[in-house]
Amino acid sequence: MEHFAQHLIESTRHVFDRMLHIDVWADEPEPRHEPNPTYDVSAMIAVAGELDGFVVLSLPFDTARRVASVFAGSDKPLSDDDLADALGEIVSIIAGGAKPRLENKHINLGFPSVAIDAAPINYRHDDFHPIAIPFTCDCGEFTVEYALHAAAHA
Numbered sequence: 571m572e573h574f575a576q577h578l579i580e581s582t583r584h585v586f587d588r589m590l591h592i593d594v595w596a597d598e599p600e601p602r603h604e605p606n607p608t609y610d611v612s613a614m615i616a617v618a619g620e621l622d623g624f625v626v627l628s629l630p631f632d633t634a635r636r637v638a639s640v641f642a643g644s645d646k647p648l649s650d651d652d653l654a655d656a657l658g659e660i661v662s663i664i665a666g667g668a669k670p671r672l673e674n675k676h677i678n679l680g681f682p683s684v685a686i687d688a689a690p691i692n693y694r695h696d697d698f699h700p701i702a703i704p705f706t707c708d709c710g711e712f713t714v715e716y717a718l719h720a721a722a723h724a
Contacts, residue, residue, distance in 0.1 A: 575599040581666075582664050584667060608628045611634035611657065619676050622720075633710030700716065
């Protein structure tokens, strides 16, 4: 699990490069001490199995709009539903790209959920110690955040 941040960085770079044709730069992963994601738009996917936890793509609203529009191939602003669909798909692909690198860990990814400015996702749980990986790109800044721990039933 200690290398999962690097796997997420590689997967995020791959997704943004290959699917969006956008270069991204990652800063050093850092612990999150706040109970919510970094920015006001967050797409989360749950991880379950031998490991429990989550992966979150968190973006400022303007960055979210730009990234989702590029992903959708649209020059026009997306509706909130289309924005949520695009970001949910992106976080699914990022997490799915990092999943095989968790060698010998049998895990499943859930369906993504997206919070836009309301009802933020709450990390507060004694077993979760989220890590945030800050990224920058031409669309703006964002983070990929995650927390994983061994499942009680594993």
